[in-house]
Amino acid sequence: MKIVHVIDDDDAVRDALGFLLTGRGYAAQLHESGEAFLAHSRGGRDGVIVLDIRMPGMSGIELFHELRKTQPAPPVIFLTGHGDVPLAVEAIKAGAFDFREKPFEENAFIDAIERAFAARDNAAGERARRAELDERAASLSPREREVMALMLKDLPNKVIAFELGIAMRTVEVHRAKVLAKMGVRSLVSLAAMLKG
Numbered sequence: 001m002k003i004v005h006v007i008d009d010d011d012a013v014r015d016a017l018g019f020l021l022t023g024r025g026y027a028a029q030l031h032e033s034g035e036a037f038l039a040h041s042r043g044g045r046d047g048v049i050v051l052d053i054r055m056p057g058m059s060g061i062e063l064f065h066e067l068r069k070t071q072p073a074p075p076v077i078f079l080t081g082h083g084d085v086p087l088a089v090e091a092i093k094a095g096a097f098d099f100r101e102k103p104f105e106e107n108a109f110i111d112a113i114e115r116a117f118a119a120r121d122n123a124a125g126e127r128a129r130r131a132e133l134d135e136r137a138a139s140l141s142p143r144e145r146e147v148m149a150l151m152l153k154d155l156p157n158k159v160i161a162f163e164l165g166i167a168m169r170t171v172e173v174h175r176a177k178v179l180a181k182m183g184v185r186s187l188v189s190l191a192a193m194l195k196g
Contacts, residue, residue: 003027006030081102143174147174
């Protein structure tokens with residue numbers, strides 16, 4: 001079940017959002033302050049955060065900046081009853097996923113939640129892909145890395161051999177090892193994989 005953390009000092013808003021979210025199949029975890037959220041959660045890494053921008057004690061912006069320190073930072077959707085455009089701009093520039101003014105249209109709000117989950121999942125997939133790629137690249141010997149760098153410049157084996165002062169047959173062996181270790185069959189596939 002998808003978890004949505006709702007952090008709002010207004011009991012009525014918090015309860016209404018909890019009701020809406022559970023009615024739409026989400027696990028809503030309700031927190032009355034940024035401090036309560038930090039004390040009782042894993043930093044929101046397990047879900048999406050819906051955050052009131054103005055709260056007593058730790059403000060929504062302060063909590064947001066604290067959350068940005070965690071990796072991966074969870075997607076945050078800000079809520080405000082104040083229509084504070086400068087704060088909205090600041091939040092979006094700092095990496096907030098979305099900004100909604102209270103009262104909000106329920107379906108648009110749920111769409112924003114779904115987009116935030118999709119963005120979180122895409123980012124997690126990209127991190128996993130990048131980690132696998134780094135692991136494969138780490139398995140290359142220093143010479144294989146040199147050959148790969150020159151391969152990616154689209155240099156022919158003869159030029160690579162000359163540049164590195166090795167035999168052309170040795171370049172062919174290193175080239176085959178690079179492709180095998182990187183898990184691709186061609187230079188085009190290697191370039192596409194590294195480009196991401």
